Amino acid sequence: MAARKEKLAKRVCSKENDSVRHELYAKLRQVLENRANANFVFDILEYMESEQEDVVLMAIRTCTRLFEALLEKGDIYIGDLPAEDDRDSDSLSAEDKYKIWMRDRYNSCLSRLVEFLYSDFIDVPAMALCMLMKFVQLEGKFPLESATWKDSYRFPRHLLKIVIDGLLYKKDTTGHVIDRFKEFLEYDDVRYYTMSLINESLAQAQNTKEPIPLMFLENVIWLLSVINMPDDGELTNYLITQKEKIDDWKPAKLKEHRKIFERVWMAFLKNKLTVRQYKKVLSMLHDSILPHMLKPALMIDFLTAAYDIGGSISLLALDGLFYLIHHHNLEYPNFYKKLYSLLNPSVFLTKYRARFFELANLFLSSTHLPVYLVAAFAKRLSRLSLTASPQALMMIIPFICNLIRRHPACRPLIHRPAAEDLASDPFIMEEEDPAKCRALESSLWELEALQNHYYPNVVRAANVISRALSAQETDISELLELSSVQLVEKDMKKKYHTVPLEFEPAQGFLGKKHDITADHFSLK
DSSP states (O other): OHHHHHHHHHHHHHHHHHHHHHHHHHHHHHHHHOGGGTTHHHHHHHGGGOSSHHHHHHHHHHHHHHHHHHHHHTOSOOSSOOOGGGTTSTTSOHHHHHHHHHHHHHHHHHHHHHHHTTOSSSSHHHHHHHHHHHHHHHHHHSOOOSSOOTTTTTOOHHHHHHHHHHHHHOSSOOHHHHHHHGGGGGSHHHHHHHHHHHHHHHHHHHHSSSOOOHHHHHHHHHHHHTOOOOOSSOOOOOSSOOSSOOTTOGGGOHHHHHHHHHHHHHHHTTSOOOHHHHHHHHHHIIIIIGGGOSOGGGGHHHHHHHHHHOHHHHHHHHHHHHHHHHHHOOOOTTHHHHHHHTOSGGGGTSTTHHHHHHHHHHHTOOTTSOHHHHHHHHHHHHHHGGGOOHHHHHHHHHHHHHHHHHOGGGTHHHHSOOOSSGGGOOOOTTOOOTTSSOGGGSOOHHHHHGGGOSSHHHHHHHGGGGSOOOSSOOOOTTTTTOOHHHHHHHHHTOOOOOOOOOSSOOOSSTTOTTOTTHHHHOOO
16 A cells, blocks of 8 residues: 555646756746746746755756856856946936846856855756766856956956855765765866865965864865876867867966866865874875875975874874885984884774884884894784784784894894793883884793794794794785784684594583573584
8 A cells, every 4th residue: 555655645746847847948948038927037046946856856957057158158147236326317228237147147147056056956066067067168168257367367266266265164064965076086287276166265264264174174174185196298188179279278277287286185185184084184195195206305394294103193194204204315313212112002003004013014124123022023023912912923924034034133032042031131111212122132031921822823823933944035915904804714614523632421511411591502
């Protein structure tokens, strides 16, 4: 019965939609055929206030077709609109008054489309965004400005600003709409002016006495994160086709793109960011931001400050620092001291563990590092291994062995007799300076202790130090992201031989017969 009612309701709704569609098409045709029917525009705009999504979508499409045709015919006023008091003066012809009136309706349509960017409907926000960008393209072809700006090169920057402000200033999150806007950022002219307008919005927000809304910064970083900067080559992909080439047009130059890209990111980082925003910037800095800046060295202060914070933020800052060290010869005197201090039990639990140890392995690969420094890292990791999980141990043990292979002067750590107890170990775990921790006076007795670990694979890995280490390093790339789930799945695939434990199967829990656990835990 319910299904029948639902089917009937859909049929009624379909008939209503067909009726609305025919009415919208009829009014559209009447407006375009005769100016005397211009008031029908109000009827079309009124349908955009409907509470039915299908009706709203039809109204949006109809409005787009209407004003697209009016722009092509030149029936919309070009230039700055006269003041309200001057619109009834005799100095304006009937033609101008009609075009001014239609320009007001056009602006009303644009305002409603911007409001639709945050609609609760499913498909309306994406449709509104696409129609707004359609009007950007149309205004580029049929400008509504009387002056030709040399820099803007007939690009409707004012209309794009309405779109960008709509994406940034609303209280509700616009992430899903921004993701759709990403496809328009593939156009070189849209990308350039978008970055320029974001920079202006940041400057305006920073010049006000009121605190910058958190949601504004959220939308800014979301919009900046979807910008895909070109690496090199000629910029020829434009939303608005240009009739002629102007040499000094900034959107056509990669250098100008990088300049405004650098400027907008530096402006954004001046704000007080949340921890989540901080992490998001750091996670994308090394591959999406620094390579596209004209002067990446401007980020040195930001990265060194982040590196000194500690915790996961320091781990994320490593990528950016490595980029500056490797590509721009950054000197960081206390780099290894800080890297050493990051080795704590939490480093094995963070989701950035794999990338951290990948970079740590790279930083410790040089054979010119002092032996005390390498010994300090090996010993600290060895001590941390006592409380690490099996999946972490499968990576730590080969990591330590690789350090010893690269630096033969550290071999006494595995050949020196083990300490009798923890108190007699000269190594100072609490010391943050690797030069003062006395690691070279100690031994890697912790790895020997792991030979009694409950997990057989850890035992086999730890047994390596009881034999002569080979010269070939172990590839740890596949071990960096090893998880407990993967370990269990790997063990589940193993085939074990059946080993008799007792002649009589055990009954009950801990040998007690006829208890409630016997049904669930008995060995059969």
